[in-house]
Amino acid sequence: MGATIKDIAKLAGVSPGTVSRVLANKTGFFSAQTGEKVRAAAKELGYQKNTAAAELVTRQSNVIAAIVNSTKTNFASPIIEGIQAEAHLHDLNVIIVYAGDDDPEQQRRALTTVIERPVRSILLLSVDLSADNLQLLQSAQIPFCFLSISFDDIQVPYITSDDWQVGYQATQTLLQRGHRGIGLAGVDSDFHTGRQRVSGYRQAMQEAGIRVQPAWVQLGDYSYAAGQQAMQAYGADTALTAVIGASDMAAVGVLNQARSLGLQVPTDLSILAIDGTTICDLVQPALSSISQNFYEMGVAGVRQVSAPDDTSQKITPIKLVERQSIRRLK
Amino acid sequence: MGATIKDIAKLAGVSPGTVSRVLANKTGFFSAQTGEKVRAAAKELGYQKNTAAAELVTRQSNVIAAIVNSTKTNFASPIIEGIQAEAHLHDLNVIIVYAGDDDPEQQRRALTTVIERPVRSILLLSVDLSADNLQLLQSAQIPFCFLSISFDDIQVPYITSDDWQVGYQATQTLLQRGHRGIGLAGVDSDFHTGRQRVSGYRQAMQEAGIRVQPAWVQLGDYSYAAGQQAMQAYGADTALTAVIGASDMAAVGVLNQARSLGLQVPTDLSILAIDGTTICDLVQPALSSISQNFYEMGVAGVRQVSAPDDTSQKITPIKLVERQSIRRLK
DNA sequence: GCACGTTACACAAACGTTTGCAATGCTGAT
DNA sequence: ATCAGCATTGCAAACGTTTGTGTAACGTGC
Known part of the structure; x- marks a missing residue:
């Protein structure tokens, strides 16, 4: 419906080609005077470029x-x-x-x-x-x-x-703070990312001489629900003193479920989230995290x-x- | 780079026009046999439609x-x-x-x-x-x-x-539960939406015969920080027993700031959020809300x-x- | 055998732009 | 006066598709 380059050409008294060059600012291909005329005409007609046409040829x-x-x-x-x-x-x-x-x-x-x-x-x-x-x-x-x-x-x-490092450093962080019973909650083992994180976690635990119990790694889809389920599986009388949430959402799930089970965070249970998005600052206590640089x-x-x-x-x-x-x- | 409709036409031994009709499934314009031939050719060439061209003409x-x-x-x-x-x-x-x-x-x-x-x-x-x-x-x-x-x-x-109703019903909700000192936190008064909410709030308060103190309405931009600032302004020894967060984020800001001030929610202070997104369920206590149907x-x-x-x-x-x-x- | 419909396709114009090339006019140097 | 060189502009092809129109071929019923 809108005006085309030809309409501008007619109004400005030049050829469509020239109009195109002016509008694309191909300096050196037209005189200042023509440039002005064309731009004025374009403005007057409320010209909107048809990108489909331009993309077609370029x-x-x-x-x-x-x-x-x-x-x-x-x-x-x-x-x-x-x-x-x-x-x-x-x-x-x-x-x-x-x-x-x-x-x-x-x-x-x-x-x-x-x-x-x-x-x-x-x-x-x-x-x-x-x-x-x-x-x-x-x-x-x-x-x-x-x-x-x-x-x-x-x-x-x-x-x-580096997802292996994510798992490894998360685990290291907790180990350095004295934890030995450390869970990993809501992680996916179907894809590379999840497998790497688990692998980094296991390596850190092994280096610390800790035998990982099968139930410590709770698989899931990184969701809030996955975190809840993981914590539910650990139970109120868990041997764990710390849990790594496979994502921020999973960590919040762990946090809330822990509270439901009567556990105080971090007094009774420490939580470390993976991702470090704004949500970590929204909940109480604010969740420490291995933060990725998404930006x-x-x-x-x-x-x-x-x-x-x-x-x-x-x-x-x-x-x-x-x-x-x-x-x-x- | 990719194959065009003409390439298909050549391969299938028909005209470009026919290919277009087949691919657009304009049934009745071609025989089943031709249809097959064309589709086979298209598949063989890995044809990808050039939408820019199509949009240009249609x-x-x-x-x-x-x-x-x-x-x-x-x-x-x-x-x-x-x-x-x-x-x-x-x-x-x-x-x-x-x-x-x-x-x-x-x-x-x-x-x-x-x-x-x-x-x-x-x-x-x-x-x-x-x-x-x-x-x-x-x-x-x-x-x-x-x-x-x-x-x-x-x-x-x-x-x-209906933003007026949002403000009105939020206030009504709290009034019905016995609150009389009710704040409104983080609301914007520069735009219609915010003004309407404030107006609904004021109307409900007036109907209940409550005089709204100027400081009860804390303006802001619906953000977490706006909620925090509002609660900070109310102070620990506020006369308010309830605060309406102008958004979920603002409500969470109020919640966390209230906690910093030593106030228990909902024991010392009730909070009602506006929006009702998933974040209401993430924090503790979960925030009651006037929920909008965004979907x-x-x-x-x-x-x-x-x-x-x-x-x-x-x-x-x-x-x-x-x-x-x-x-x-x- | 003729008129008429129908089916199945080809042909070509059109969409609005970009851009290589040609044409024009001008400047200044020879 | 001629010409090279340059600045400015017009011309026309091309991009890949859709779609109206034209037209064979093929019945069908008389």
């Missing part, structure tokens, strides 16, 4: 797509902020599309939505693609990068924390797809943030 | 855009879920773009990102547009609808809760822009959800 766009797996993961926010900030630096726009929660059909839908238009690149936030969909993505010839997820079976670019992941992701380099798998740093949920044992 | 797309004002608002999730669910019913895809936080420049950027391509419609989640940007939006001739925000000064379609807002928003009808301003229901943060006074 075969590239300035939008980068972020695919997120669920609206529920609270750590998506800082990643997206990082993506936005870095993208704006490169004068790129960001669109986000949701891929549901482990639903291959929704994943496919999200993928085709972005692949069918010439997006510059694709960032996948913590989404675990089905084999079909991964192939779809790879065949699209668009630069992509996974964020906050890692793989051992396939060779794709990803940026994440940096977003930034690094944009850099990676903008200028893919040799090392396509990168690690962002983690750090311990002490709050109030860990007690030092004698 | 002048419409099947994507609807959601503009959200910040990654921080936690109620965006259920709205987006509602949007997704309803959009998928209509076979529409959803893209989300962030408009920053009250930054006109970022708003403009987000707007042009979506306007420059033929999106079907635009949903604005709780974003308060500057005058310029509103005009930009309106001049784009794309159906739009504001969600979770209301206006009294301009005439635009929006869907939200429904998303659904209604998609319906509104899909089939705009006469009444362009709609109200979604609210309800009281009792948890553990309100004490009944004698």
Whole structure:
């Protein structure tokens, strides 16, 4: 409906090509006077560029797509902020599309939505693609990068924390404070990330000469409910003095369930969360955490797809943030 | 780079037009045999449709855009879920773009990102547009609808809760439980939404014959910090027995600050949150809330822009959800 | 055998932009 | 006067798709 470049051309008395050059600011290709005329005409007509047409001929766009797996993961926010900030630096726009929660059909839908238009690149936030969909993505010839997820079976670019270190340092942190009965709650063992965390945990325990009881590692899906269930399984008279929540949400689940069981945190039980999102500061006691640098992941992701380099798998740093949920044992 | 419709045509030995019809499933325009041939060829070439080209000629797309004002608002999730669910019913895809936080420049950027391509419609989640940007939006001739925000000064379609009722019912709830000293914390008076809530609050108090002290209404921006500051202002020896948090986050701020001041919730102070997102269940005690139906807002928003009808301003229901943060006074 | 419908396809225009190339006019040097 | 070089602009092709129109081929009923 809106005015086109031709309308402007007519109004300004120049050719469409010239209008295009002026609007794209291809300096050196037109006189200052013409520039003024064209811009005035464009403004008068309320011109809005038709990007579809432009993308059709240039075969590239300035939008980068972020695919997120669920609206529920609270750590998506800082990643997206990082993506936005870095993208704006490169004068790129960001669109986000949701891929549901482990639903291959929704994943496919999200993928085709972005692949069918010439997006510059694709960032996948913590989404675990089905084999079909991964192939779809790879065949699209668009630069992509996974964020906050890692793989051992396939060779794709990803940026994440060192999950083994996450597990190891979390455990070390508690060991150093005198704990020996340490649980790991709500962790997933189906995917690489979870397996790595468990592995780091086991290594730290082994180095400390502690034999990990099977019930100490409670599997789950990182959710609040998974944390609750884990704590329920440990029980009120658990031998554990500390629990590592596999995520912030899981840790909060542990916290609340512990309270239901009559345990005081951190007096009776220490809790260490993994992630370090804002939620750690919202609950009481505030949860100490092994914090990931999600913002940096977003930034690094944009850099990676903008200028893919040799090392396509990168690690962002983690750090311990002490709050109030860990007690030092004698 | 990818295969085009012409490549398929050549391979299948038909014309591009026919290929287009087959792929668009315009049944009746081709024989079963041709259909098979074309589909086989498309598969073999790994054909991916170029939506930009299609949108160029049809002048419409099947994507609807959601503009959200910040990654921080936690109620965006259920709205987006509602949007997704309803959009998928209509076979529409959803893209989300962030408009920053009250930054006109970022708003403009987000707007042009979506306007420059033929999106079907635009949903604005709780974003308060500057005058310029509103005009930009309106001049784009794309159906739009504001969600979770209301206006009294301009005439635009929006869907939200009845904010006056929110304030009124929240206050009523506490009055009915015997409270008379009731604060309102973290509410914004610059925009319609906040003013309405305050107005509902005042009306309920007046009906109960209670004179509202100026300090009882603590203004803010609905944030956690605003809640904290409000509670700080009330002080440990406040005359209030109950506080309404203007949002969940504000309520949590009130809760934690109250605890810092040595007040027990709900024993010493009752708290009622407004919004009712998942965060109410995460903290201890779980916060009772006047809950908005955000999911429904998303659904209604998609319906509104899909089939705009006469009444362009709609109200979604609210309800009281009792948890553990309100004490009944004698 | 003819008129008429139907089916199944090809043809070509159109969408709004970008961009290589050609054309024009001008400047200044030869 | 001629010409090279440059600045400025117009021209037209191209991007990949959709869709209205044209047209064969093939019945069908008389």
